[in-house]
Amino acid sequence: MSKKNPLLKKKFDEGYQAGFLTGTKNGYEQGKYSATMYFASRFEGLQDVKGIGPKTMEIIVNHFGAEYFKKVNE
Known part of the structure; x- marks a missing residue:
C-alpha cells in the first residue's frame, strides 16, 4: 500500500467540507421555502x-x- 500524498488529502478534505457546507445551506433554504409554501397553502x-x-x-x-x-x- 502506497503512502497518500498529504497535499492531495488536504485539498480533498477542503473540497469535501466546502461541498458539505454548500449542500447544507441549499437544504436549509429549500426547507424554509417548503415550510413557507405549506403555511401559505393552509392560509x-x-x-x-x-x-x-x-x-x-x-x-x-x-x-x-x-x-x-x-x-x-x-
Missing part, C-alpha cells in the same frame, strides 16, 4: 372556514403580522 381560504369570522381573522393577521397577508376585495 388560503381560511376566511371561508365556518366559525372564522372577521374578528378571528383580525386576531390571526395581527398575530402573524399584516405583511404576510394581502387584502382581497370580494
Whole structure:
C-alpha cells in the first residue's frame, strides 16, 4: 500500500467540507421555502372556514403580522 500524498488529502478534505457546507445551506433554504409554501397553502381560504369570522381573522393577521397577508376585495 502506497503512502497518500498529504497535499492531495488536504485539498480533498477542503473540497469535501466546502461541498458539505454548500449542500447544507441549499437544504436549509429549500426547507424554509417548503415550510413557507405549506403555511401559505393552509392560509388560503381560511376566511371561508365556518366559525372564522372577521374578528378571528383580525386576531390571526395581527398575530402573524399584516405583511404576510394581502387584502382581497370580494
